[in-house]
Amino acid sequence: MTIRRPDAKELQQAGSELGLTLSDDDSVSFLGLMQGLFDAYDAVEGMAEPLPPVKYPRTPGQRPGPEDNPFGAWAVKTKIKGATSGKLAGKTVAIKDNVCVAGVPMHNGSTILEGYVPEMDATIVTRLLDAGAEIHGKAVCEYYCASGGSHTSASGPVDNPAVPGHNAGGSSSGSTALVAGGIVDMATGGDQGGSIRIPASFCGVVGIKPTHGLVPYTGIFAVELTVDHAGPITRTVADNALMLEVMAGPDGLDPRQTGAPAQPYTQALSMGSGRLRVGIVTEGFAQPGAEAEIEMRIREVGDALQKSGTTVEEVSIPLHAAGAAIWTPIFLEGATELMMRQNAYGTNMKGVFLESMLDAHARWRDRADELSETLKLGILMGHYMSSRHRGRFYGKAQNLNRLLTAAYDDALAKFDVLLMPTTPMATNPLPGPHASREEVVERAFAMIPNTAPSCATGHPGISVPAGKTSDGRPIGAMFIARHFDEMSLYRVAAIVERLFR
DSSP states (O other), X not given: OOOOOOOHHHHHHHHHHTTOOXXXXXXXXXXXXXXXXXXXHHHHHTSOOOOOOOOSOOOOOBOOOGGGOGGGOEEEEEEEEOOSSSTTTTOEEEEETTBOOTTSOOOTTOSTTTTOOOSSOOHHHHHHHHTTOEEEEEEOOOGGGOOSSSSOOTTOOOBOSSSTTBBOOSSSHHHHHHHHTTSSSEEEEEOSSSTTHHHHHHHTOEEEEOOTTTSOOTTBOOSOTTTOOEEEEESSHHHHHHHHHHHOSOOSOOTTXXXXXXXXXXXXXXXXXXXXXXXXEGGGSSOTTOOHHHHHHXXXXXXXHHHTTOEEEEEOOGGGGGHHHHHHHHHHHHHIIIIIITTTTOXXXXXXXXXXXXXXXXXXXXXXXXXXXXXXXXXXXXXHHHHHHTTHHHHHHHHHXXXXXXXXXXXXXXXXXXEEESSSSOOOBOOOTTOOHHHHHHHHHTTOTTTHHHHHHOOOEEEEEEEEOTTSOEEEXXXXXXXXXXXXXXXXXXXXXXXXX
């Protein structure tokens, strides 16, 4: 196929967009010089792209009706049988709907992608199927994953199975609800600011954000390269460790990865508390909107760990209090640039580029009014700050992120894991259909101060159930560990699970 060549006026217009003033003679000259370059583009256009093979048969499935969609959590129901044996044989899985499953519709919580069907499986999908899992469908997620609440998906709110009528947490809302409600054994989640750990805390299940780059992001809708994480959501610590064993490790395609291999995480479950050191982070408490009952329970977790033989001490990390602020320019400006302006792919990186997804997502420019209120807020702020300040604050935040990373590392030189509440508050009622923009936004981001910082630093973090409030709302305890030390997270999570379930 031949790429359409511009005429002189079109080239002058393109030049003006770059601040270039081109005369008629300039345009003719440059057009002549560009012919060989267009020939190269023609050659590229005529070549076939190598995409990962699709290994297991499936049907497109369908969007279920309300009577067949508990909690409003399914985006699409289908069945894909994996290998006949493997670590996950007999396990049922839901895939978050920001993940490519070949031949199955993908919405990413939006109206923009309506009708889009990817032609490849994400690496984690292939790995789950190779391990014997059976995929039962795609789980609802929040609109382009831009919410810590479960009320911003274009398909409607996701209900909390543990506390009906309440927020399930986001953005991995459907994934968590399907696991918590017993519909599937496990689900994939994504986490750029807490989107695995927040719903795990709100719904009373186990969710881990692995070390940045441990789990390949190939075939998953990108938000911001430096904070993109994918990980497992399960009802038990054992299933979570088993699922991460399957998902983790390099695929040779994702530029986020460093080559770190998966570890035998399930072996950590029986290691016990001997010589385990836990630091309770002072600044993880007394966050805005914090519920005293939750903070008391997390300190009880520390007490119970100490009684079980673990060394538990208070530790101060002053910069943690500013961690969410440091994360904010990285997330807002980075997501506005990569996810929106560059259609979730961008340049200056190697990886698998899915043209069909890029083209489908590019429709947002003509339909921006359809975006969720949380996403509108995010890209308005991201665009304003990056365009008016030339990316200065993104760069400064990344510089400060090195200090934040070092602060956690210093604490983790003394302790194996750090403990704090996953969220300062437990789940609250879902906003009503006529809620104000202010309420919608507040319910989407109020819960992130403890989860967002480790997305910026890349440290692994796990949320494990730690009982319930007096009115029956789940409480999550969050542990943070050194980079690539998920073994310590599963070790302490297994102890907490035995003590509080």
